[in-house]
Amino acid sequence: MNAATPAPVAARRSAQEVRERVAALPDPELPVIGLGDLGVVGRVAPGADGVLEVEITPTYLGCPALPEITAAVREILTSCGHPDGRVRHVLTPPWTTDRITPEGRRALAAHGIAPPVTPAPDSPVPVALGAVPCPHCGSRATRPHSAFGPARCQSVLWCTACREPFPHLTAL
Amino acid sequence: MSTTSDAVPVRPGTLPDVPPSAAHPDLARYVTRLGDDALVLGQRLCQWITRAPTIDEDLALSNIALDLIGHARALLARAGRLDGTGRTEDDFAYTRSEREFTNALLTELPNGDFAVTVARQLAYTHFAVLHYESLAHCADPELAAFGARAAKEVAFHRLHADRWTVTLGRGTAESARRMRHALERVWPYAGELFEEDDLLRRLAASGTVPSPAPLRDTWLGRVTGVVTEAGLAVPAPTWSATGGRAGLHTEEFGPLIAELQSVRRQFPGGTW
Numbered sequence: 001m002n003a004a005t006p007a008p009v010a011a012r013r014s015a016q017e018v019r020e021r022v023a024a025l026p027d028p029e030l031p032v033i034g035l036g037d038l039g040v041v042g043r044v045a046p047g048a049d050g051v052l053e054v055e056i057t058p059t060y061l062g063c064p065a066l067p068e069i070t071a072a073v074r075e076i077l078t079s080c081g082h083p084d085g086r087v088r089h090v091l092t093p094p095w096t097t098d099r100i101t102p103e104g105r106r107a108l109a110a111h112g113i114a115p116p117v118t119p120a121p122d123s124p125v126p127v128a129l130g131a132v133p134c135p136h137c138g139s140r141a142t143r144p145h146s147a148f149g150p151a152r153c154q155s156v157l158w159c160t161a162c163r164e165p166f167p168h169l170t171a172l
Numbered sequence: 173m174s175t176t177s178d179a180v181p182v183r184p185g186t187l188p189d190v191p192p193s194a195a196h197p198d199l200a201r202y203v204t205r206l207g208d209d210a211l212v213l214g215q216r217l218c219q220w221i222t223r224a225p226t227i228d229e230d231l232a233l234s235n236i237a238l239d240l241i242g243h244a245r246a247l248l249a250r251a252g253r254l255d256g257t258g259r260t261e262d263d264f265a266y267t268r269s270e271r272e273f274t275n276a277l278l279t280e281l282p283n284g285d286f287a288v289t290v291a292r293q294l295a296y297t298h299f300a301v302l303h304y305e306s307l308a309h310c311a312d313p314e315l316a317a318f319g320a321r322a323a324k325e326v327a328f329h330r331l332h333a334d335r336w337t338v339t340l341g342r343g344t345a346e347s348a349r350r351m352r353h354a355l356e357r358v359w360p361y362a363g364e365l366f367e368e369d370d371l372l373r374r375l376a377a378s379g380t381v382p383s384p385a386p387l388r389d390t391w392l393g394r395v396t397g398v399v400t401e402a403g404l405a406v407p408a409p410t411w412s413a414t415g416g417r418a419g420l421h422t423e424e425f426g427p428l429i430a431e432l433q434s435v436r437r438q439f440p441g442g443t444w
Contacts, residue, residue, distance in 0.1 A: 062239045062243065062245065091317035091321055092313070092316075092320075148332075
């Protein structure tokens with residue numbers, strides 16, 4: 001017989017452990033990248049009343065994945081022994097694609113999504129000809145196809161070398 | 173709102189906290205106007221879904237609508253905190269009557285042909301970029317953060333409107349004729365975006381938020397640049413529409429709101 005007493009419903013884990021679990025959550029729209037590498041996880045620390053708070057910076061104000069992310073973070077808080085923990089949506093400083101980590105950029109490219117290429121400050125177009133290498137064949141013979149893609153954060157480019165369209169995470 | 177059907181209700185405290193003492197009826201009305209502009213234009217653009225000229229354009233217009241409805245959610249949720257009623261963004265969208273919506277009439281104009289939609293987008297996006305940028309420096313930190321963020325998003329929509337205005341204007345004789353007609357159709361409704369009334373004057377005088385009126389010259393310069401590049405002329409309408417900020421709407425507004433609210437009215441309080 002197992003003499004061990006039943007484990008408590010959820011052992012209370014540290015803020016650092018909660019942070020690691022939140023950072024490892026896949027982004028609902030870009031499952032190849034974790035929320036940590038996407039750069040949307042902010043401070044994870046107790047609030048003024050001692051309750052653990054997780055700060056999330058939404059990518060877009062109307063990001064349809066936000067409710068799902070919020071619910072997933074709440075589940076982590078509960079399973080980590082912080083059932084009254086809070087998720088705070090933080091708008092300042094705003095999220096930009098510069099917050100995506102080098103690891104996140106590699107993961108995107110490995111899955112056929114060109115990581116964001118920031119246009120020159122005075123550029124009249126969001127994506128210049130040849131600015132974004134093709135994630136399939138590496139060619140720079142690429143051109144914009146549509147500024148809006150399958151998800152709000154993506155535009156569609158066309159590789160004239162391998163003749164494949166590919167999504168590009170639009171720089172913001 | 174169409175994007176919230178599967179949304180987890182936002183619990184109090186998940187957005188930047190506003191102390192209860194911050195109740196501010198004037199700012200609430202102002203924020204409601206901005207939220208209504210975004211909601212109504214977003215809902216109009218949703219009517220293009222599955223009807224746009226190409227699949228890329230379908231995605232473009234629905235993505236723009238998604239951003240606008242995101243702006244509306246943030247603004248209307250804030251309005252419910254500011255006016256002390258605690259109403260949610262859904263309460264604002266689904267339970268108000270026509271006369272309680274205070275969007276500018278431009279945003280409710282029917283989509284018309286694709287050129288009319290482009291002309292409406294041209295007028296609105298150039299206004300919204302300037303307006304949100306001016307909010308980014310306002311005294312209210314939450315509204316300033318929103319303005320900075322939303323200005324970036326609308327700037328992307330502006331590129332879309334600019335590109336199509338030039339493409340249609342410099343395309344065929346037929347596309348140029350349609351674009352010219354579209355500008356004439358929409359232009360009488362643009363002036364209302366910059367109108368000042370007592371509410372805006374009070375808010376500007378108290379240093380709460382800047383008035384949109386001084387933005388008009390910059391707006392006109394920018395849209396004139398695009399329209400000129402398109403080989404067309406900016407119309408000089410002899411009349412100007414007004415009334416939206418006071419809840420007086422065009423005939424086409426009722427059916428739009430009826431469609432928006434239809435499910436909520438048939439199944440009050442329903443969740444799925």
